[in-house]
Amino acid sequence: MPQRSGRIPGKSRPVKSVGRAKLSDVAARAGVSAVTVSRALRKPEMVSDDVRRRIDAAVRELGYVPNYLASALASSRTHIIGVVVPSLTNGVFVEYLKALHDAFLPKGFQVLVLNSRYSQDEEERAIATLIGHHAEAMILAGIDQTDRARKLLEGSGVPVVQTMELAEKPIDINIGMSQRGAGYAATRFLLDLGHRKVAHIAARVDFRARRRMEGYQKAMADAGLDSDGMVIANLMQSSVQRGAELFTEMLAKAPNLEALFCCNDDLALGALFECQRRGIRVPEDLSIIGFNDLDYCASAYPALSSVAIPRYEMARRAAEIVLEIIRGSGSRPKQTRIDLGFEIVARDSTARRTRGSARGPRTTRALAK
Amino acid sequence: MPQRSGRIPGKSRPVKSVGRAKLSDVAARAGVSAVTVSRALRKPEMVSDDVRRRIDAAVRELGYVPNYLASALASSRTHIIGVVVPSLTNGVFVEYLKALHDAFLPKGFQVLVLNSRYSQDEEERAIATLIGHHAEAMILAGIDQTDRARKLLEGSGVPVVQTMELAEKPIDINIGMSQRGAGYAATRFLLDLGHRKVAHIAARVDFRARRRMEGYQKAMADAGLDSDGMVIANLMQSSVQRGAELFTEMLAKAPNLEALFCCNDDLALGALFECQRRGIRVPEDLSIIGFNDLDYCASAYPALSSVAIPRYEMARRAAEIVLEIIRGSGSRPKQTRIDLGFEIVARDSTARRTRGSARGPRTTRALAK
DNA sequence: TTATAGGATGAAAGCGCTGTCAATGCCGGC
DNA sequence: GCCGGCATTGACAGCGCTTTCATCCTATAA
Secondary structure, three states, X not given: OOOOOOOOOOOXXXXXXXXXXXXXXXXXXXXXXXXXXXXXXXXXXXXXXHHHHHHHHHHHHHOOOOOHHHHHHHHOOOOEEEEEEOOOOOHHHHHHXXXXXHHHHHHOXXXXXXXOOOXXXXXXXXXXXXXXXXXXXXXXXXXXXXXXXXXXXXXXXXXXXXXXXXXXXOOOEEEEOOHHHHHHHHHHHHHHOOOOOEEEEEOOOOHHHHHHHHHHHHHHHHOOOOOOOOEEEXXXXXXXXXXXXXXXXXXXXXXOOOEXXXXXXXXXXXXXXXXXXXXXXXXXXXXXXXXXXXXXXXXXXXXXEEEEOOHXXXXXXXXXXXXXXXXXXXXXXXXXXXXXXXXXXXXXXXXXXXXXXXXXXXXXXXXXX | OOOOOOOOOOOOOOOOOOOOOOHHHHHHHHOOOHHHHHHHHHOHHHOOHHHHHHHHHHHHHHOOOOOHHHHHHHHOOOOEEEEEEOOOOOHHHHHHHHHHHHHHHHHOOEEEEEEOOOOHHHHHHHHHHHHHOOOOEEEEEOOOOOHHHHHHHHHHOOOEXXXXXXXXXXXXXXXXXXXXXXXXXXXXXXXXXXXXOEEEEEOOOOHHXXXXXXXXXXXXXXXXXXXOOOEEEOOOOOOHHHHHHHHHHHXXXXXXXXXXXXXXXXXXXXXXXXXXXXXXXXXXXOEEEOOEOOHHHHOOOOOOEEEEOOHHHHHHHHHHXXXXXXXXXXXXXXXXXXXXXXXXXXXXXXXXXOOOOOHHHHHHHHHHO
16 A cells, blocks of 8 residues: 655655745645636636636745756756857857846747857766756757767757758758858958958867868868968967967068958957057058958947858757757758858958058067067 | 556647657666656666666667756656846846856756846846746845835845945845945046046946945035036936046036046947047046956057956855755855955056146047047 | 547656665674 | 674665556546
């Protein structure tokens, strides 16, 4: 005979959440059964007004908060969207996450964000964690998952969206842009302004940054230019400070620099500040272009040129598609690989090369320090 | 007789995670019972080598991922730390969250971050959500929770840490600093440099920003100065761009400005750029100090003075205390209210007022636009 | 009046795991 | 050759909720 549920006095297990009210407590207080309380909370229109009022009162009096774990286990609905990004501090992902929150929260979903810290292994672990939490969909920044991660994702049976970049063989859905193409275009833009000595600096080089750099190298090669000695790629964390440092380093290698393509805006801003510090005029002596087009680019002096990537739109579309799949349970979207492109935003920090004016004074000053 | 578990053909419930392997599947494949698998996964040293090997193999072959929900429900251990911050984009909280992640993840806890978007109601909802998820501790940015939120927190029975500010009556544990005092000190710093016309600009004014402003006003009043017409407080989102705008607005109200205290560094950077644009020399014509001392302050040209707040340390200490409580189950720390202070970081954007040189040309130019 | 929807409520089972305790097998020691 | 003790393993109940299906009651039609 199964024993009466409840705690056996003197032999109770270590109680965690002491005295926390549960469904049956509310039910007892309202004088109804537990099922009715459950219903009243989820589909209030299914119970009578009188009962609903009594239950509401009981809930308030007891400070009842439903146990989400039990609910999720019983219904196999977690309302969790799993997200993995490589960084929580990078401005790009900050806005990307904001877009995801904005899209999912109003629809009753929680967004569970895990940080892979630019490591494939940590990403794999994060993915396993999210699968363990039974996330109803998975949104990943990047396309470079490990084999095991791919297997796990495929086995999970939930929609997976890879973003930020275009994949050759997407796991499921892919919304992105060509990082390589964007790197090529940014470099091409500088070349088209008449610059020949175009350098590239990068920090925290991950897969995406690497492909941007490849774009830079291709554009240089296509223009018949040598990019050897014009690249500094650093694995340390990117920051404004780092931008100043790498630019300084570059100046030592290539004092007659004409244009600088920075892997991201932080580096570009740091380089700009360093120019001001050294009296290098931007854009007269040096053209600078960043990447990502963060908020501050437009406000800087001179306003920074950059490459705008559709980070908000990528997140929005990912959310849209995921919600559609979850709703329509199973109806896959017709298009599963979407290229959202990018845009070169030309501002005051880049200008056409003017013969003569630039060369002399700048390099002198640049070397002075 | 309870029916045999398993799906009744033709009448099965809507299956969510089709065919996802569970503990019993692994057990069957390894030829052991489910409990043994559970043990092998959690305390490998408790099972024999042979069994462990077979189980590991089965896990791999089936791509088994434990159902975290079921595990948490059964053990009443979620390993989740609940965190509520008012913004996911503000640089301060970005670093604060990073510190929390760094502290908790290595200890086997997940950090569940919810965004209150500077709204008390949303914060209350976030807190309820976290309680529903049975977070094992709660770390909140700020001290201004609603009454119901406080009740929920007290009823939850888990440690609660309020951070970023010092509370009169903490809910539980409080690690912070005096925002008001910091505002006072920053203003005092400018006054001590000989400035009289000291203005304050603020955006996205929340409780903390308001108290910083009160500090500013008190410092002005204590110095016998009038702060009327020297303050612009804006409720819109803060950004570099906004800094330029508010500074421009302030210039119209107070053309003979000598020093500017910005509510945060983004505004200060925007104001700095605007000065460059207008040919206002910093610090000769105008001293500028920001707040938070974000990374880029030190790199800007001129380097921005700011007020450094111990955001990393607040998070670290909060995590430390929480971990101690969870471990030692019940042993409260002796000190439950910790003041971590702040620091005025004087850099090149602030300087002693020099008679004459400043006044004339600057105001002219300032008014020019 | 009696049959008959249809709305409101409840009883039972089970989601996938873990805690507890009992059962089994094997060792050396007497 | 029997027993205590240790190392392994398994059976069972239950975490707090939802799903399913049965039951009850009232209102309406016949």
